[in-house]
Amino acid sequence: MAEVQVTATEPLRTRIYVDGYNLYYGCLKSTPYKWLDLMTLFERCILPSSAPPESVLLPLSIKFFTAKILEKAARALDSVSSQARYHTALRKLYSERIELIEGYYSLIESKAKLVNPTAPATWPRDCQETLVWKLEEKQSDVNLALQAYHDAITGEVDQVVIVTNDTDIAPALQLIRTYTKVQIGLVVPSRTRQRIPNSELVELAHWVRTHITLEELAKSQLPRVIAGRKPTMKPESWYARPDLLERVVAMALPFTGSRGKAFKWMEDPNPHLGGRTPIELVETDEGAEQVIAYIERYQQHVAGTERPSDEDGHRS
Structure with missing residues (x-):
């Protein structure tokens, strides 16, 4: 064969x-x-x-x-x-x-015909003109x-x-x-x-x-930070809920010390949040509440481990 x-x-x-x-x-x-x-x-x-x-x-x-x-x-x-x-x-x-x-x-000023609200079928040539901005x-x-x-x-x-x-x-x-x-x-x-x-x-x-x-x-999303002589970062307004993001970042700052470290913490899977990342959770109100509740519990834990001091600032 x-x-x-x-x-x-x-x-x-x-x-x-x-x-x-x-x-x-x-x-x-x-x-x-x-x-x-x-x-x-x-x-x-x-x-x-x-x-x-x-x-x-x-x-x-x-x-x-x-x-x-x-x-x-x-x-x-x-x-x-x-x-x-x-x-x-x-x-x-x-x-x-x-x-x-x-x-x-x-971007130029241009004339445009207004649709007649009482007679929408009116031909453009018979409609009034107005001045508009034309962006192309x-x-x-x-x-x-x-x-x-x-x-x-x-x-x-x-x-x-x-x-x-x-x-x-x-x-x-x-x-x-x-x-x-x-x-x-x-x-x-x-x-x-x-x-x-x-x-x-x-x-x-x-x-x-x-x-x-x-x-x-x-x-298909780029890394949040693109390295270089001057790092390039994803704009915060491009996240799903910039308002929730900013609230959680502000709460995390006292413990992380900087916005960069706060974002790093938010990008890591967290076992206290079911293995999910805080930055993923803050895309919704429900998820953000989970993250906020965790931060508040952590704040209480840290506060509870600090020993009170006397008037001279000495730990008791």
Whole structure:
């Protein structure tokens, strides 16, 4: 019997192109998972479960398209500094694997038509105008389209994975399909299946991941502190309950001596809390009450072990 020759499948050199704006508003806004480890999410969760098995990430694995928040339009006082910390953390941990490509935000005064509340079907041309602030992210979608097409047409990649639900990227994907043999993966940045994938993008993709689960986001978080000459720390406002976190940290300070040591204590599993970590428990009111009760018991224990002193300060 003739020996059957088995041909090994050629690896698919893969790169991921992330629309940061789409990812944030589709998956991360209003969650405690903004401190997202992009490499872990895609390398350990998304690609193994959705992409062809022969997919192999290139050394430069992810191109992340973003824009710096404008302070005058930021929703929170620490939005600018928190985003800057996150970008610094990615650059520190993944200087060779993740490239941040920045566009910018445009903020201009613009006229807009008001919907007539008494006659909503009134055509815009017949409605009143008002002056509004118009905030737009510029260049990110264009940069993503150009980078993906450039990498495909020059033979740098065998597969592009596009993380967006923005139809503006469709012309670039059509060019990739027409002029190259590069595979296209589409990851829709949504936490549930309720966000309908853009049909035009789906038709152009070879495979589609319709959502990213909360469990995957939770498992793909950066370390709280990124070491360096100047450590980069997760913003406290990015935790699930910053109010509870601050309360517990303040209670722990007298015993730990510093905020850094307080956080270290909170990150360690505690046998008095069922083996759970205090920082995990303070994500809910019920969990925080357990931690607070434990700290209060500890305070009472310490107070009870101190011997009273006389008027001269001598221990009795």
